[in-house]
Amino acid sequence: MSLFNPDKWVHYLGFLSRKPSDPAALHYPRPSAAQAGALASQNPIDANLSSISQELPLARILQICLVQISTAIAFVLIHSTLNRVMIVEFGVQAWLVGVLIGFHNLLAFVRPMIGYYSDSHLLFGYRRTPNILVGNLLVTTGVIGSIYGAVWMGQSFYGGLSVLILAAMLYGIGINIVGTMFYAMLADSVGEKHKAKAVTAGWFVLIMGTIVMSAFVGKYLENFSEERLISLFWMGGAASILFTWLAIFKAEKRFASPEEIVRSGSKPLGLSNALKELFQNKPTYQFFLFMFVTVVAIQGQDVILEPFGAHIFGMSVSETTKLTQIWGAGTMVGIIALGLFFVNKLGKKRTAYLGCILSAVGFGVISASAWFDPAMFKTGVFMLGLGNGALTIGSLTLMVDMTTQRNAGLFMGLWGLAQAIANFVANAFGGAIRDISLYLTNSQYVGYTTAFTIEIIGLFAAIWILKGISVQEFKKSSSDVLLETGNAAD
Template identity: 30%
Template sequence: MTLSWFQIVRLGLVQMSLGAIVVLMTSTLNRLMVVELALPAILPGFLVALHYGIQLTRPQWGYMSDTLGRRTRWIIGGMGLLALGGLSAAWGVVLMEESFALGLGVSILAYAIIGIGVGASGTSLLALLATATAPRRRPAAATITWLMMIFGIAVTAGVSGQFLDPYTPLRLMEVVAVVTALAFGVTCLAVRGIERRVVSRPEAESAPFLEGLREVWAEPRARMFTIFVFLSMTAYFMQELILEPYSGLVFGFTPGQSTSLSGAQNGGVFLGMVLVGVAGTALRIGTLRQWVIAGCVGSAGALVLISTLGQMGPGAPLVPAVVLMGFFNGMFAVAAIGSMMALAGEGREAREGTRMGLWGAAQAIAAGFGGLVGAGLADAMRTVMSDPSAFGTVFILEAILYIASAFMAVRIMDRRPQASAFGAAVPGE
């Protein structure tokens, strides 16, 4: 028995909960450290890179859920760790105001726990979706769950931004506590009983982990897609740690306004995903390749616009430009996700979790690398340039990476018109 649409939506609630916690860690706390505490951007960059670095364990989590079964326990356990890590990370920021060393120590431990939680919960969830969803529904299932995650990110960023103003450490702890508690509770209810009703692991797998990973890497399509994920996600995440500080330092945004900016960006991502979903499913317009290329090129153009607005300073229409960037990000992301879910079921069976783990690890490396490089370059540029020019230079470099990703998509992705963005996987695609 495979997942019904209702069950797919329930699992999407887990993605929504995961995104709700992570957005506070990668945007709100980052902004507070750089602007309110006047710390260098490389510090939150290091902490976020740490949590992504820990996610190099994703292939191992996927392999364990392949071999040991009962993916539900890994999902719930991972979400519990994520909630604990999120609350501890907020506490670490509060402690930095009194004792930087103590706050940094707590933050390092917290972000490591966040990485473990995301790796265990996120990878096991995607593996469950890949193995228990009928092949014809996999791309659409991926789209639904990612739309729900983006919705959770946008709503959390927007609503929490309203409650954070005026900022106080107590208010921060209250907001994060509510978000993490709700996320864990929703996850427990969402996954309850689903795995018992579906076939999520077709056969037992006894091969050692490294042997299984080598088998997946030997698959040409899996290997090339891993490289594409790394390059494109590096571009995607370079602005993650500098956009909110940019809005505060160059445009004078308050903590609440800059947190809401993240919500506006992800609102744009949501709209981009919906557009591609409607066009690809109902109207059968475009292929995975075409949507990825359009999303990459559009994202590059939006980044150039954001860089240019920095020269205008306060009063410039930053929010619409950020929404536009998010819109094209969503176009690119949903096509890549649809391809990922379709490819996860190809090749040798009982390797879905390992494949998803491999691609998740590539994304995590790219996210940590991109975020850290973006923050480090911004810090370096600010020593020799004005803030608008320093941040703008990083945005231009990110735009160049998007263009490079588009060229790679031209070379490796299927160009045939029947390969709809949401259609069933085409043999040999």
């Protein structure tokens, strides 16, 4: 049976109890008698919000996931195309490109702020939808502005750099808003049992969108020119807006008044208490460190992989952009093979181990490919994607486990913060290591392989950190400490 058979996906994702052809499946299902009884035991506000978080049909989940296609379009244009063009065609130093592209991670403080605001405030009767629209507008403006800044650097370096910094700020704020609101909307719309699967589905759509967009960009830029490059970014911006509107159309419940969503119960932990808990509770600190190290190691290649292909093998812009397709295909295989079939048999930690090992092998093959041919290089990129898929599934499922029922939002925010900081470090780190090694040795090969070797070491360090983490110990110690801290806050 084909992996693209919708019925097979419905079976594995577990979202549907009715077929898509059933008209009732296109609407929010009513709670069962048991669910209704549970809701009745809650206070009115919690019951009202809980009544929304029932299982939605797959069609509605996939509609919301169209936001990820919008994100994929921006991702390819900024992290793949703009990155390569600035370093190779425009001759900008890799470390500067890495800092600009990774700048959005420094703006991750927006995530808890906008998340808290949308939890307790309505705009035109909605919690998430208006924020997604504003975020997407900022992303689109940043994407289009970035290409003008890059082109302008040829005439005025500091003038173009100023535009790029402003574009990076707009893109960074917007992408953090959209990302936070997307997962918040999924959490609002999916029952507790299937939240992890819904997040996995969203990530799946993101990778599919990345593959398709990379293919389009590669084809469109076969005849490269600045005019075609600029028109590509305009088309990408328009497509991003379109998919965002399709994603949010009638996707969220409209509330009549703010009183329907005002949160009740004990006070939430403040940021200072959350950070104190992070660094004093050993399992929490260890997992934060694991998330940080794995992201730095796996994403350190983000700004140097395409330039490696250009400098070592003389690949064109079109050819290096297609590397994202190869990486994405490997990632998809990793997600499908491990996430849908083997993760329960292997276990979450072993799946993460396997992802680290496959990624390390991928970096090794890429480094060795310089002595052979581009085909070996592409094989290494595929293996890197395969490892990334396995590591994503393992880390994602572990991340869901590494929360407590009372403070799930707090811990998901902390893990997201770890990823954001690590992404910024990775983007700057990969480019900086390459530049320093190139300066010291005057060898492109040594510059790139030094960065790849350090990333291999980081992946094995992540395995060592993960071995010392116990989910059971985390849940016990975190529950005890957070309960005490929460009582103190009250």
